[in-house]
Amino acid sequence: MRELRIHGRGGQGSVTAAELIATAAFNSNIYSQAFPAFGVERRGAPVTAFVRFDDKKIRLRSQIYEPDYIIVQDSTLIRDVDVFGGLKEGGIAIINTEKDIPDIPEGIKVIKIDATKIALEVLGLPIENTTLMGAFAAATGEIELDALKEALKERFPSALAEKNIKAAETAYNKVKGGDI
Template identity: 75%
Template sequence: MRELRIHGRGGQGSVTAAELIAVAAFEGGIYSQAFPSFGVERRGAPVQAFVRFSDRKIRLRSEVYEPDYVIVQDSTLVGDVNVFGGMKEGGIALINTEKELSVEVPEGVKVIVIDATAIALQHLGVPITNTTLIGAFAAASGEIALPALEKALRARFPGKLADKNVAAAEYAYNLIKGEA
């Protein structure tokens, strides 16, 4: 079983991102599970969402404490929250930022930075980065295939909104794969 933890702020779409990743994984033939962790937080407060991937049914229902992957939607969380906490050696941390971060990263963890905000503004016209980061995650992790992600996005969003989200996800995917 592989696990993903998403760090974001309320209103950034972390829960939606987790759901879309799980749907895309399922579309690709993998068992998946997505769920959030938040209490009475409000817009802007730190939130977490989680996804599990497995070739077998998933019965575990706890939060993700030792993730293989981490997505950070807001780089200001890096100083406020231990986003790398418990990460497995060989793990991948995907961070939305326009600049290189100077933070201590656990040994054996690969950090990938992407300016998902700029990509979202370009393709969506708003700074909502979740689908952009999902495309980058698909490329970096290999856990979800691009066609399965497109199917999940088209099932979630109507018409032109789906087209815009697919374009943002594909651009980020290609950028991470080195094709953009």
């Protein structure tokens, strides 16, 4: 089983990202499970969402404490939350930033991408969840880009889906091409 933990702030679409990543995996015949950790969150407060992937049915129903991957939608969370906590050695951290990141644990691959810039250029709004999903697909291979596109088409009206697909493709191509 492989596991993903998504760190974001309320209103950034962390829960939606988890659901769409799980849907893309499921559409590729991979068992998947997505769920949030809710408390008294409100817009701007730290939020965590989780995704599991496996080739067999997933019966585990707990938070993810030792993920293989993390996505950090807002790099300011790094100073407030232990986003790297439990990340397995050899794990991949996809972080929405163009800045240097202090205190990265050894044995972790970090992919920095300015998802906010891409989202502003493509969507016209700083909503970077679909951009980061494209980066995740390219960095991990856990979901296929075509499956992600289908999940986005299922979730959003056609014009909005096309913009989100373009944002995801842009990030996917940047990560695959090493242009980050």
